[in-house]
Amino acid sequence: MGSRLRGNDRENGRYRNRLEATVEKSFLWITLICLIPWTTPQGLGADVATWDCEVFPSEREVTFDEESGAKVTFITGNSGDDANLYFHQRSWLPDGSLLFFFRQEEDGPRTFSGYLEETGEIVRIQKPDQSLFGLPTAARYANEVYVAHDQALWAWEIETVFEPKTRVTVTEKKICDIPEEMGSLSGLNENSDGTRLVFGGPVKDSTGSLIVAADKETGEIQEVARTPFPAGHIQCSWDNPDLVMFNHQRSWKWGDHNRFGGPYDHRMWLADLSDRAPWKLYPTPATGELTTHECWWVDNQVVFCSGTHWNQETGAEESHVKVIDVDTGVARIIGAGSWVEGVSPRDLAKRNWWHSSGDPTGRFVAGDNWHGDIAIFSAQSARERLLVQNHRTYGGGAHPHMGWSPDGKKLVFASNRRGNVDVCIAEIPVDWFADW
Secondary structure: OHHHHHHHHHHHHHHHHHHHHHHHHHHHHHOOOOOOOOOOOOOOOOOOOEOOOEEEEEOOOEEOOOOOOOEEEEOOOOOOOOEEEEOEEEEEEEEOOOEEEEEEOOOOOOOEEEEEEEOOEEEEEEOOOOOEEEEEOOOOOOEEEEEOOOOOOEEEEEEEOOOOEEEEEEEEEEEEEEEOOEEOOOOEEEEEOOOOEEEEOOOOOOEEEEEEEEEEEOOOEEEEEEEOOEEEEEEEEOOOOOOOEEEEEEOOOHHHHHHHHOOOOOOOOOOEOOOOOOOOOOOOOOOOEEEEEEEEEEEOOEEEEEEEEEEOOOOOOOEEEEEEEEEOOOEEEEOOOOOOOOOHHHHHHHHOOOEEEEEEOOEEEEEEEOOEEEEEEOOOOOOOEEEOOOOOOOOOOOOOOOEOOOOOOEEEEEOOOOOOEEEEEEEHHHHHHHHO
């Protein structure tokens, strides 16, 4: 546990080492430009385009949670159903200046957009004629976001100036083509040292999936895994640049072990760039156990939701927030769920969790439930605090799908409080950091 308390020191050290390496690499790159003719391989820089984004006035409204007092900012105020990025995707630029989300424009299309923290203004990031697919994700170290369109992956560098008026410019560079045998995209994530993008999708005319890694500079693609089952939630370890996690898309439901069976019927899987076949992260018993919504965390750990009690007739279920150490295989409960026989599914869902994600500093883990509540659990003590509540109606509406800011001080989530879906930012109260 002690190593988790030094998350900031560890991250700062990594950042300094990476920054020094980047400076050395930059000097080398400048020298090479001077010595050899400029070429445009498939990798980063092969195709370059630049455009200015349309900027819209701020719609934000600041509120405070009735119980915790946490500051909650509604960043969207239109009547459409907006959406934050999925909880295991990076939503903010690494400098925290811009938050990415999907905006449903009134009487218009759903567009990939951004929220400027400094002014509250909303920015349409994509060009009007572009059609994106898959799950975008922000970069770990550069002010970029990675997207997919026209059967290729692209890096979009974001530059923002505020004077004399706000101007946001995107410079697009092609990384690689998506393999032709991949029917669609079911995951896109950047590895821990920022050198590769890992992505995957279903193989055409097959029940299986293909997961690959693309070198961001050369565009070279290396196969990570082929699975005989549909794979999703593809994510890269935060610590090991060669390690990837994905899930078996069919195996989270209660009783699936009895329904499907076989050696592949487990939720969470790992793979790397070696010749080793994919292996199970958290083997579940044949009697069935809920395992769902996994997400990488610090120190090569994974957080996920899991429980062993379920009422088949009513649908009531138990679900804890758990943490598993990938290196040792030891799992523990960090956010306890509840099980009481005879309690209605609606009431029981107030005390059980469905999505979980850990903050980048290693201090906290967040969990959401079917009522749109978000609880914060201490990594040190497992102490639970309710951050926000009632942002979803049980039985309907978007899940919060909360994601963390780079500094671990804020969460982005989806809210149904106003009838439609808005994107919100909740700030962790300052005194929670002193007593966690």
